[in-house]
Amino acid sequence: MIPDLEQTFRWYGPNDAVTLAAIRHTGATGIVNALHNIPSGEVWSTEEIKKRKDMIEAAGFTWSVVESVNVHDSIKTAGEQRDQHIKNYIETLKNLSAAGIKTVCYNFMPVLDWTRTDIDYRLPNGASALRFHAPALAAFDLYILERPGAFDEFTPQQQHAAKEYLDRLTKEEKQLLITNVMAGLPGTRDVLTIDQFKTFLNRYENTDAAALKENMAYFLQAIIPDAEKLGIKMCVHPDDPPFPIFGLPRIVSTEEDLNDVVNAAPSTSNGLTFCTGSLGARADNDLPGIVERLGQHFHFLHLRNVKREADGSFYEDNHLEGSTDMFAVMKNLVLEQKKRQEAGRTDIAIPMRPDHGHKLLDDFNYDTFPGYSVIGRLKGLAELRGLEMGVKRSLFDA
Incomplete structure (x- = not known):
């Protein structure tokens, strides 16, 4: 019997309008969380990690995934302080590992984590x-x-x-x-001014895609040996959207990019966050094929669907609708689980979360983070849960 994917839900912390008590109603067992109050580049202390972990566990959950330990701009631009910030990053990983938190999602997007109009x-x-x-x-x-x-x-x-x-x-x-x-x-509701944004853009004036890839490889080659010793699985999140904007390079947007990431520092600790929404915004990304070819490197799953438009636009569709064949994706994820089980791997119940849910019904009465309403994501999780069950029964109960 293949274990179910671990059902998780993102929670933005004590100030999130979506409470842990509300998340209990969704059926999720794991929480995806980060210490957004700590500025990028600073060490997450054991005390702060324990405080948040205790809060999550007191509500009946496991802190399954950290999303995200943000990568400082000096690392992305090869700035003077990058080695110090890499040391700080490793120290944070040590503190997370000591608390039993072993899966860390991050991204290498310049300036903005995601962009919507x-x-x-x-x-x-x-x-x-x-x-x-x-x-x-x-x-x-x-x-x-x-x-x-x-x-x-x-x-x-x-x-x-x-x-x-x-x-x-x-x-x-x-x-x-x-x-x-x-x-x-990243992880905030702050809004930049135009002048502030121009200042951020100027930091990347001399960093093209090739340089950004080199800087990412430098980062991975520095942290992955320690992550491996600590038993931590690092998993990069794809670019959102998966193409250059504002003259900023994007280097985690295609299957070739994903291969470059895992090849930059080959290790079971250097893996991928498979986000069907981010990758699905490009018509040239074969998502079921990516699962088949790169699934062994998946440590975390974001399952959502976008509807692409002819001019490059897209919007968040229902989880089982949109431009991505979610049945084919889920089928290949289940087959990846089977491969892991047969190989004797222990990471078969890959953490999965619904992502970017619609605002539905009572969601409109709450000021939630964009895309992170509770009922919309509950609906998405229920659909994904049913799809997974249907796929497993069609494959193994026939």
């Missing part, structure tokens, strides 16, 4: 979803941010569509676009 996109049924609207992003980049060189990165048709979009906006709608785009800072 609309965090209240209304679907035909009235539900609220996240959306990336390509003309809106281009309008922001070209005519609001006025980034040097931006016009060279958009076709005349894209520039025309962006200008048409911008001209239709009211003053209030324009400000809302700015707020939405600037709201992707």
Whole structure:
């Protein structure tokens, strides 16, 4: 009998409008959490880790995955302090391991963790979803941010569509676009100003995709030996969206990129967070095939679905709908579990969480983090749970 995937739920901590008591109703057993109150680059102390772990366990959960221990900009840009920040990162891993927390998700995205132009996109049924609207992003980049060189990165048709979009906006709608785009800072609800964002962009002025990949390899080669000794599984999250924006490089967007990550520091401790939403925003990513070819490196699963549009836009769809064949993905994940079981691996119940749920019903009465309402994700988890059961019975009970 193959164990079920470990059902987890992301919780943003004591200030999250979605309480641990509410999460108990979803059927999840694991919590995905991070100490967002500690600035990037600083060590997570054993005291702070224990305080949060005790809170999670008192509510009846396991702290299954850390998402995320953020990687400091000096590491991504090969700045003067990168070696010190890498030492701090290793110290945090030691403290997490001592607390029995062994799976750590991170990303290597410059400046913003995720980018959306609309965090209240209304679907035909009235539900609220996240959306990336390509003309809106281009309008922001070209005519609001006025980034040097931006016009060279958009076709005349894209520039025309962006200008048409911008001209239709009211003053209030324009400000809302700015707020939405600037709201992707890691683990926070802070919104950058245009000037602050320009300052962040300038830090990456001399860091192209090749340099960023080199800096990631340097980081991994420095931390993975310690992670291996500590029994910690590192798993990088793909870029969101999985293509360059604002002139910033993206290096975890394709299957080739994922291969580069695992090959940069070969180890069972150097793995991947398989996010079907991030990778699924690119039509050239074969998600079931990625599971088949790279599934052995998966330490964490984000299962969500996006609906792609012809111009590069996409929105968060229902978990079992959208542009990704979630049945084929789940089938290959179950087959990956079978391979692990036959190989004698112990990490068969891979932590899985629903992601970027819609706002539904009572969700509208709570000020939750964008994409992290409770009922919408409960619905997604229930659908994924049923899909997993159906796939396993169709494969092994016939």
